[in-house]
Amino acid sequence: MKSDLRRIMGEKGYAALLITGPAQHNAPMVYLTGGGHMTNADLILPQDGEATLFYNPMERDEAAASGLKTINLAEYNWKDLLAEAGGDSIQATALRYRRMLADCGVTAGKVAVYGVSEVGSTYAVLSALQAAMPEIEIVGEPARTSSMLEARATKDSDEVARVRKMGAITTAVVGQVADFLSSHPAKDGVLVKKDNQPLTIGDVKSKINLWLAEKGVENPHGTIFSIGRDAGVPHSTGNPSDPMALGKTIIFDIYPCEAGGGYHYDFTRTWCLGYAPDKVLALYEDVYSVYQTILSELVVNQPFKHYQDRTCELFAAQGHPTIADDPTIQEGYVHGLGHGVGLQIHEAPWSGAGATEKDILAPGIVATIEPGLYYPSKGMGCRLEDSITVTPEGRIEILAEFPLDLVLPVKNG
Amino acid sequence: MKSDLRRIMGEKGYAALLITGPAQHNAPMVYLTGGGHMTNADLILPQDGEATLFYNPMERDEAAASGLKTINLAEYNWKDLLAEAGGDSIQATALRYRRMLADCGVTAGKVAVYGVSEVGSTYAVLSALQAAMPEIEIVGEPARTSSMLEARATKDSDEVARVRKMGAITTAVVGQVADFLSSHPAKDGVLVKKDNQPLTIGDVKSKINLWLAEKGVENPHGTIFSIGRDAGVPHSTGNPSDPMALGKTIIFDIYPCEAGGGYHYDFTRTWCLGYAPDKVLALYEDVYSVYQTILSELVVNQPFKHYQDRTCELFAAQGHPTIADDPTIQEGYVHGLGHGVGLQIHEAPWSGAGATEKDILAPGIVATIEPGLYYPSKGMGCRLEDSITVTPEGRIEILAEFPLDLVLPVKNG
Numbered sequence: 154m155k156s157d158l159r160r161i162m163g164e165k166g167y168a169a170l171l172i173t174g175p176a177q178h179n180a181p182m183v184y185l186t187g188g189g190h191m192t193n194a195d196l197i198l199p200q201d202g203e204a205t206l207f208y209n210p211m212e213r214d215e216a217a218a219s220g221l222k223t224i225n226l227a228e229y230n231w232k233d234l235l236a237e238a239g240g241d242s243i244q245a246t247a248l249r250y251r252r253m254l255a256d257c258g259v260t261a262g263k264v265a266v267y268g269v270s271e272v273g274s275t276y277a278v279l280s281a282l283q284a285a286m287p288e289i290e291i292v293g294e295p296a297r298t299s300s301m302l303e304a305r306a307t308k309d310s311d312e313v314a315r316v317r318k319m320g321a322i323t324t325a326v327v328g329q330v331a332d333f334l335s336s337h338p339a340k341d342g343v344l345v346k347k348d349n350q351p352l353t354i355g356d357v358k359s360k361i362n363l364w365l366a367e368k369g370v371e372n373p374h375g376t377i378f379s380i381g382r383d384a385g386v387p388h389s390t391g392n393p394s395d396p397m398a399l400g401k402t403i404i405f406d407i408y409p410c411e412a413g414g415g416y417h418y419d420f421t422r423t424w425c426l427g428y429a430p431d432k433v434l435a436l437y438e439d440v441y442s443v444y445q446t447i448l449s450e451l452v453v454n455q456p457f458k459h460y461q462d463r464t465c466e467l468f469a470a471q472g473h474p475t476i477a478d479d480p481t482i483q484e485g486y487v488h489g490l491g492h493g494v495g496l497q498i499h500e501a502p503w504s505g506a507g508a509t510e511k512d513i514l515a516p517g518i519v520a521t522i523e524p525g526l527y528y529p530s531k532g533m534g535c536r537l538e539d540s541i542t543v544t545p546e547g548r549i550e551i552l553a554e555f556p557l558d559l560v561l562p563v564k565n566g
Numbered sequence: 567m568k569s570d571l572r573r574i575m576g577e578k579g580y581a582a583l584l585i586t587g588p589a590q591h592n593a594p595m596v597y598l599t600g601g602g603h604m605t606n607a608d609l610i611l612p613q614d615g616e617a618t619l620f621y622n623p624m625e626r627d628e629a630a631a632s633g634l635k636t637i638n639l640a641e642y643n644w645k646d647l648l649a650e651a652g653g654d655s656i657q658a659t660a661l662r663y664r665r666m667l668a669d670c671g672v673t674a675g676k677v678a679v680y681g682v683s684e685v686g687s688t689y690a691v692l693s694a695l696q697a698a699m700p701e702i703e704i705v706g707e708p709a710r711t712s713s714m715l716e717a718r719a720t721k722d723s724d725e726v727a728r729v730r731k732m733g734a735i736t737t738a739v740v741g742q743v744a745d746f747l748s749s750h751p752a753k754d755g756v757l758v759k760k761d762n763q764p765l766t767i768g769d770v771k772s773k774i775n776l777w778l779a780e781k782g783v784e785n786p787h788g789t790i791f792s793i794g795r796d797a798g799v800p801h802s803t804g805n806p807s808d809p810m811a812l813g814k815t816i817i818f819d820i821y822p823c824e825a826g827g828g829y830h831y832d833f834t835r836t837w838c839l840g841y842a843p844d845k846v847l848a849l850y851e852d853v854y855s856v857y858q859t860i861l862s863e864l865v866v867n868q869p870f871k872h873y874q875d876r877t878c879e880l881f882a883a884q885g886h887p888t889i890a891d892d893p894t895i896q897e898g899y900v901h902g903l904g905h906g907v908g909l910q911i912h913e914a915p916w917s918g919a920g921a922t923e924k925d926i927l928a929p930g931i932v933a934t935i936e937p938g939l940y941y942p943s944k945g946m947g948c949r950l951e952d953s954i955t956v957t958p959e960g961r962i963e964i965l966a967e968f969p970l971d972l973v974l975p976v977k978n979g
Contacts, residue, residue, distance in 0.1 A: 293690030
């Protein structure tokens with residue numbers, strides 16, 4: 154939780170955190186400012202002082218809305234900085250950071266840097282700052298195990314409520330998609346529109362984006378809506394011109410966020426239009442069984458990765474290859490059980506590659522549970538995913554309930 | 567243009583470009599791969615070899631769709647890398663980059679880095695790579711004057727066509743908004759809905775997002791739709807609960823992009839509902855006059871900044887303060903004349919702070935022309951903005967025409 158940040162800073166011996174980049178679609182900046190239309194900003198949080206937000210004067214209203222202490226970047230005269238840096242804009246920016254840090258009382262110690270921005274120019278500026286200020290140590294933490302993610306791994310009740318609301322919106326749209334598909338008649342094995350042309354993945358995706366926009370949320374990362382062989386490739390997003398054919402697995406994985414890049418939801422269902430062939434039904438039943446077993450076995454404060462091991466064990470017992478045996482496989486169970494969800498679709502706690510015993514199912518976490526089986530060579534794949542939270546009382550709770558049914562009935566199907 | 571990249575690399579003595587981050591909403595990666603659902607990828611473009619895209623195996627279909635030579639990141643065994651790096655994931659990632667560069671034939675020389683990603687972890691990885699490979703020099707260019715932006719400053723005909731299409735969509739939505747506003751009756755000086763409640767900025771913004779989604783585009787940076795005093799602050803996005811009041815300046819600045827973070831359009835109109843008070847009309851006429859004068863004076867291959875100087879001169883002659891006199895002013899003409907538009911809303915060529923004689927109106931550029939005047943103390947602001955291109959023949963062309971009228975008639979207005 155945000156209230157853990159200073160404790161974590163203390164444990165790691167950080168004198169300050171420096172967050173840079175826009176205030177939208179930039180998780181660390183949204184986390185500490187609340188977001189808003191700032192095209193570029195900086196925030197310095199000293200271990201022993203209040204956070205200061207540095208803003209572009211054209212964006213003074215948005216900066217003020219953060220409620221934070223603010224400083225106008227124009228107070229650091231750019232022409233003077235540039236002259237002092239011999240006309241080198243990288244050096245001038247580094248010089249400005251030096252002054253900004255000093256104005257926050259940070260003149261020595263470790264400064265940990267975060268933010269989603271242009272990495273090349275930021276590397277150059279931070280390198281110049283480090284060279285000019287040997288009394289500080291600029292720290293970049295691994296993206297998946299940063300202090301920021303450690304704090305964000307557990308959510309307060311307001312954050313959980315925001316994810317839950319995104320879950321309600323997401324599942325409402327999924328319901329609209331199911332109704333939309335079911336409302337189309339089948340002809341020669343594919344759903345057809347009024348003009349007798351096949352309904353395509355592209356048609357469905359247009360509706361998804363429209364319905365999400367109607368509900369005031371964004372879908373910046375797109376949607377996975379893939380059928381048949383493509384459903385056998387976990388992140389294949391689907392070919393827009395593919396027709397909606399009966400009897401094939403459709404993987405529908407949807408992960409929208411609040412407008413401006415706020416909290417996400419992450420959800421997957423696997424559908425078969427009209428009917429399910431035996432091999433698809435068998436695949437689905439294997440995934441469904443593992444999904445239910447894992448959900449029933451989750452216990453508060455256990456390491457998430459234990460359930461990844463358990464998932465591999467369960468799938469292996471069913472006779473499927475898993476990444477526990479070979480991390481390079483592309484058939485069988487080929488990914489992690491789940492991941493935290495919040496201001497990023499993928500964040501701590503982790504269950505798969507790189508997860509540690511510190512990634513626990515603590516009260517306040519929000520995470521996906523998403524076992525799946527993939528057989529592109531057999532033209533099918535299946536994944537079931539819900540986002541859960543662990544309540545303050547230690548109970549596991551799905552944040553937005555939705556039926557897990559495989560077969561979507563269609564007219565003449 | 568993309569075809570200029572190797573020439574620019576040669577001029578700067580770069581052995582390779584390294585682009586990192588997701589393939590969506592990451593301009594350099596979209597530029598070189600065409601985009602697609604890749605959550606994280608790397609691309610290496612050696613001076614004397616073909617580009618190689620390194621992908622996550624779950625995203626192999628998306629990587630293949632780029633048409634580039636691809637390498638599966640799983641071929642660099644992570645467990646082995648981690649063991650070799652003593653368990654340090656930053657060092658292991660640096661080691662992997664070293665091997666990836668070697669596999670592209672890059673073992674020495676300057677490597678320029680680009681991409682929108684987490685800056686802290688990338689700083690750490692690049693620093694580790696630099697320390698481990700003194701035979702290369704990792705270069706981070708200033709974000710506003712990078713080789714990548716230099717290449718992207720001029721667009722080929724396909725890119726211009728994509729921006730033009732975004733312009734058609736943008737102005738169609740602006741027309742829908744105008745019709746929507748005009749369809750509401752006024753009561754006690756504000757537009758009201760059927761339930762007699764005031765129509766608000768929040769209501770209008772919901773419609774904007776919906777209509778953009780209907781047309782299949784994204785609006786990740788939001789929309790500026792601000793009224794009265796807020797219109798006097800250039801990047802104030804507007805208070806959602808503010809009613810649509812008659813006789814006040816409304817600044818409507820809209821800058822959506824193709825789905826997945828492709829090409830943008832950028833467009834602004836200033837409206838007054840029902841009528842324009844004299845002071846608003848005078849403000850508008852000053853901006854309109856400067857807008858038309860500047861548009862008529864633009865000449866191919868001239869430095870863009872000359873027209874910023876000219877705009878300041880014209881506004882000053884009208885009696886307005888300008889940033890030419892004082893860069894910290896917040897009333898009068900307070901920003902640059904325009905900027906390039908493409909995979910980023912703001913890119914080269916530049917006209918304002920930091921623009922050089924190299925930022926010219928070359929054939930193929932796409933840029934905004936957006937003079938404006940801001941008087942928050944008087945509760946008003948005005949900006950007029952169109953995106954133009956310079957045709958291969960050297961002609962200045964607005965990419966999407968739309969009326970410049972100030973007053974939007976309303977019922978009983």
